[in-house]
Amino acid sequence: MAVQQSHAAPESAEMLGQLQALVDRVWPGGVVEGLRRLTGGASQDTWSFDVRQGDRRDPMILRHSGSKGQAEPDAVPLPEEARLIRKVAQYDLPVPEVLYVLSPDDGLGDGFIMRRIKGETFPPRILGSAELASARQKLAHQCGRFLGRMHRIPAEELDFLRVSGAEEELERYYAVYRSYGIRRPVFELAFRWLRDRMPGADSRVALVHGDFRHGNLMVAEDGLQAVIDWELAHLGNPMEDLGWICVASWRFGQLDLPVGGFGTREALFAGYEEAGGGVVDPDLVSWWEVYGTLRWGVICQMMAHSYKSGANRTVERAVVGRRSSEAEIDLLHLLAPLNRG
Numbered sequence: 001m002a003v004q005q006s007h008a009a010p011e012s013a014e015m016l017g018q019l020q021a022l023v024d025r026v027w028p029g030g031v032v033e034g035l036r037r038l039t040g041g042a043s044q045d046t047w048s049f050d051v052r053q054g055d056r057r058d059p060m061i062l063r064h065s066g067s068k069g070q071a072e073p074d075a076v077p078l079p080e081e082a083r084l085i086r087k088v089a090q091y092d093l094p095v096p097e098v099l100y101v102l103s104p105d106d107g108l109g110d111g112f113i114m115r116r117i118k119g120e121t122f123p124p125r126i127l128g129s130a131e132l133a134s135a136r137q138k139l140a141h142q143c144g145r146f147l148g149r150m151h152r153i154p155a156e157e158l159d160f161l162r163v164s165g166a167e168e169e170l171e172r173y174y175a176v177y178r179s180y181g182i183r184r185p186v187f188e189l190a191f192r193w194l195r196d197r198m199p200g201a202d203s204r205v206a207l208v209h210g211d212f213r214h215g216n217l218m219v220a221e222d223g224l225q226a227v228i229d230w231e232l233a234h235l236g237n238p239m240e241d242l243g244w245i246c247v248a249s250w251r252f253g254q255l256d257l258p259v260g261g262f263g264t265r266e267a268l269f270a271g272y273e274e275a276g277g278g279v280v281d282p283d284l285v286s287w288w289e290v291y292g293t294l295r296w297g298v299i300c301q302m303m304a305h306s307y308k309s310g311a312n313r314t315v316e317r318a319v320v321g322r323r324s325s326e327a328e329i330d331l332l333h334l335l336a337p338l339n340r341g
Contacts, residue, residue, distance in 0.1 A: 019047070031051070031052045033052050034050045035048070061115075079101055080161075084158070085098050086098050088207075095227055096226055096228060119219055119220045120218065121214070123214040123250075123261070126214065131221060135222065139260070140262060141263070143212070144268040144277075148272040151238040152206075168236075169240070177191075180301060194287065197287060207233065208238065209227065209232070210234055211232045214252070238278070239284045239285050242268065243285045247289060247292040269282070290334050290335065294327065296327050303321035305321075306321070
């Protein structure tokens with residue numbers, strides 16, 4: 001089968017050959033066109049391409065283990081991530097359609113191919129584009145509705161996911177933080193604050209996306225199109241997702257709009273409750289927002305260590321690794337008023 005790609009870089013040329021061989025088996029007569037590696041994402045390799053069969057052109061995305069390795073501990077293996085996305089799709093939630101799960105014979109490692117969806121994931125464009133102005137007005141409510149519906153998926157249908165509540169999540173990241181041998185006073189304060197206010201045992205265990213924020217939300221003129229990147233999903237406290245999207249790092253300067261820089265907590269909570277997610281506990285969401293800010297700081301520390309040690313010299317690791325200090329500032333802003341209260 002002839003491959004249509006000109007002047008490809010060596011890495012792209014190798015990928016193109018492997019991908020074309022896969023397409024020959026799965027979509028006979030198909031030709032891979034427009035292959036390009038997508039930027040962003042520090043843990044998995046993602047490629048965009050089309051499969052042309054005569055006059056038909058199918059836009060696709062390949063997500064696979066590639067060269068970057070995992071960004072966080074206990075990430076969902078890619079075959080299980082594909083399984084989870086298919087399960088979520090059964091409940092009519094907007095997620096990409098998984099078309100094919102890689103096998104060892106494909107020579108591409110673990111991963112899957114999904115249908116490419118039109119939409120924007122780049123935060124500055126979501127927050128600043130005139131074309132998305134109307135989407136921004138309703139996006140927080142739509143996010144709440146998505147989470148409310150998602151958290152209603154029966155947990156017993158997701159027994160392949162790990163179970164991790166508030167205490168388990170906090171101690172997991174404390175172990176990661178301590179493993180680097182660096183003591184950061186603000187992080188130490190936040191860990192102590194969170195332990196002192198640890199929520200009681202979870203009365204409800206639900207599917208938690210684990211990374212519900214900018215970059216994983218696909219947005220078009222009519223709002224939320226799909227939720228992607230489910231590698232950090234687990235079963236836990238549903239308020240975790242609501243707290244995570246309110247972390248200041250995802251506001252990109254729009255500090256007066258705590259939900260991703262595009263909406264209010266009130267709109268997020270209203271959408272959640274209208275979708276049947278249950279009554280939101282704002283105090284519990286605040287706990288998870290502090291946890292999320294601390295977690296992001298530890299992730300930045302992980303990225304910095306990975307880059308400095310030479311384990312992974314990607315630009316993403318270097319850029320993200322420098323942001324631990326931002327998390328420290330955000331934590332101080334969060335803890336001061338909460339301590340006064």
